[in-house]
Amino acid sequence: MGRSPCCDDSIELKKGPWTPEEDEKLVSYIQKNGHGSWRALPKAAGLNRCGKSCRLRWTNYLRPDIRRGRFTEEEEDMIIKLHSVLGNKWSRIAAHLPGRTDNEIKNYWNTHLRKKLLQMGIDPVTHKPRTDLNLLANLSQLLSTPQNLGALMNPWDINNALRLQPNVADLAKLQVLQNIFQILNTSNNSPSSSSQLSLPNMDQNMPLNLGLLTNANWLGNINNGMCSSSSQGFPQLPNFAAPTQEIVNKFENSQELYASLNDNNNNGKKSLSSTTTYETLDEDKLPSLINISPEASTVNQIESNTNSTNGSSGLTPTTGDFLEGWEKLLDDGNSEFWKEFIK
């Protein structure tokens, strides 16, 4: 002996969109009597609907505490963070967002946030940088313009930094590329090979664009022509001019700046990496990508750092000679190299 069925199949119940009249009946009934048993509600309220349908309509659209309208950036951040921890547990995520329903959050995730993360090069399921072929294809587009590469390579130029902000995910793409180089290097040759294409090892806690700068060997290798040929068949990279004193100074300043950024992060600044899920990223050697969130703190911190010092500390960003080598690289038509590499 169990309970009687929720909805009597012998009676044809209405489906589809709710009319204003139906909404009014449902609201007025619940306001007077409470919803009680959802199974019994439709009949009592004079609705030719399944109890399940009534419950859904009430909880998702008619409840007085429902909050409609666009999601704020704070809400977006919260959803992304919670999703990284909870996965598709929409009801649990909704519990942290007063007035928002699981259905609304689920829809918003599927139509907006998922795409947003994908565009950022982040897998919306794992919340880690993507490594699929589509991503690599996009990378060729990223690297096809000198401006993009210049922005990636010169974090000191505040104009570049601001322009870069919407493309933070591109950093993820470049790091994927860097990881590929690492894999190729470690699987193909010994460390002593002088013909090896040497790319910098990334400090795990260091934002990628800083990481690129902190490996003086890489600059040295480029300067020494080590990247111009390879016994493993790596494509040619052009030679660069020797690093100037200005570049060396910028490199040294970068370490100071990085230290200050670390201090800020350690003081509980807002960051996606604060979730427990991201704590495991240490093992993946890709933590810094998540650190640089779209709303992001890193660029803002660079900006505030710059403003506060007003250039007196030597951190004032400039569009200096540092870019010239890279821009020359691409201006000379060498962007084709990157396209070929991706192929």
Next chain:
DNA sequence: AAGTGAAGCAACCGCCGAACC
């Protein structure tokens, strides 16, 4: 202006654990 495909979203479907008899 009409046709077409993409995007957005409300609602339904089916499953599962808890509750009930």
Next chain:
DNA sequence: GGGTTCGGCGGTTGCTTCACT
């Protein structure tokens, strides 16, 4: 203890609107 239903959840569908050609 076992069969059945309820309530809730996540996945999916299909209608509507929007954007583009």
